[in-house]
Amino acid sequence: MNLSKRNNAGEAKMELQIAPLIDVVFLLLIYFMVTASLIKKEGDISFVLPATVSDPNLKIEIPVEAVIEINEDATVVLEGMRFAAEDTRLDDLVNHIKGLKQVAESQKSPFFVNLLPHHDTVHRRIIEVMDACAAAKVDSLTFSKSL
Template identity: 70%
Template sequence: MNLSKRNNAGEAKMELQIAPLIDVVFLLLIYFMVTASLIKKEGDISFVLPANIPAEEMVNVPVELLIEITSDGTVMAEGLRFAAEDRVLTDLTTQVVGLKEIAKSQQSPFAVNLLPDREAFHVRVIDVMDACAAAGVKNLSFSKSM
């Protein structure tokens, strides 16, 4: 930046070039405008204060076990299959007792719903009912097969 120029008489004349100064001022102005819009004010922060709301009453959802009996005598409960040859159904009794304990721990009612096939033998339905009785099931209902 050359501040001195000599005129014809030989004396030095001081000149200040203003174009670079204006460029710097505009750059600073743009910088402060951009950064000022990014800063959030304290009043702009939105949040919800906790309110004094009464607690809702708990709803007891019943625990229900659906036991399907197919025409070939296979018993299905909770994704488990029990073979037609198993007449005692001890694994089914264990499964029912476990679900009954879960319902008891949740203080919910427990029910078993039997869904026999139209072609299922009555003796197989009685086997399942005996397994439920061994597990101590009090609520047992039947559903109509489709």
């Protein structure tokens, strides 16, 4: 590699040869490709799933949950059924909750009622819905944040 070439003005011009550098880079690339160990992918891990459940005492309880939405305009929604804001006694709601509770009892599953009041709902309406749940003898009542 000749680094001391002179141009017409007598100044030394520095040049770098690229071809040997490319050869070195390719040799390093081949070296690292050959020496790198192969990583086993997660999908290649073998395992066996159980085919049958051998425990006859295993009982899976799927709870019955009634989600009651209380909208900003004081309408109550349970499973697509709307109850008007003027209905303060909510007798139809009580009957529907009792029916869901009977379904849960017939399946021997736990029964839950989840209230989702809108953040601008009047508190009086929430109390009326809670009274309807008490009239239906609901044991488990929870509150959730509305979406």
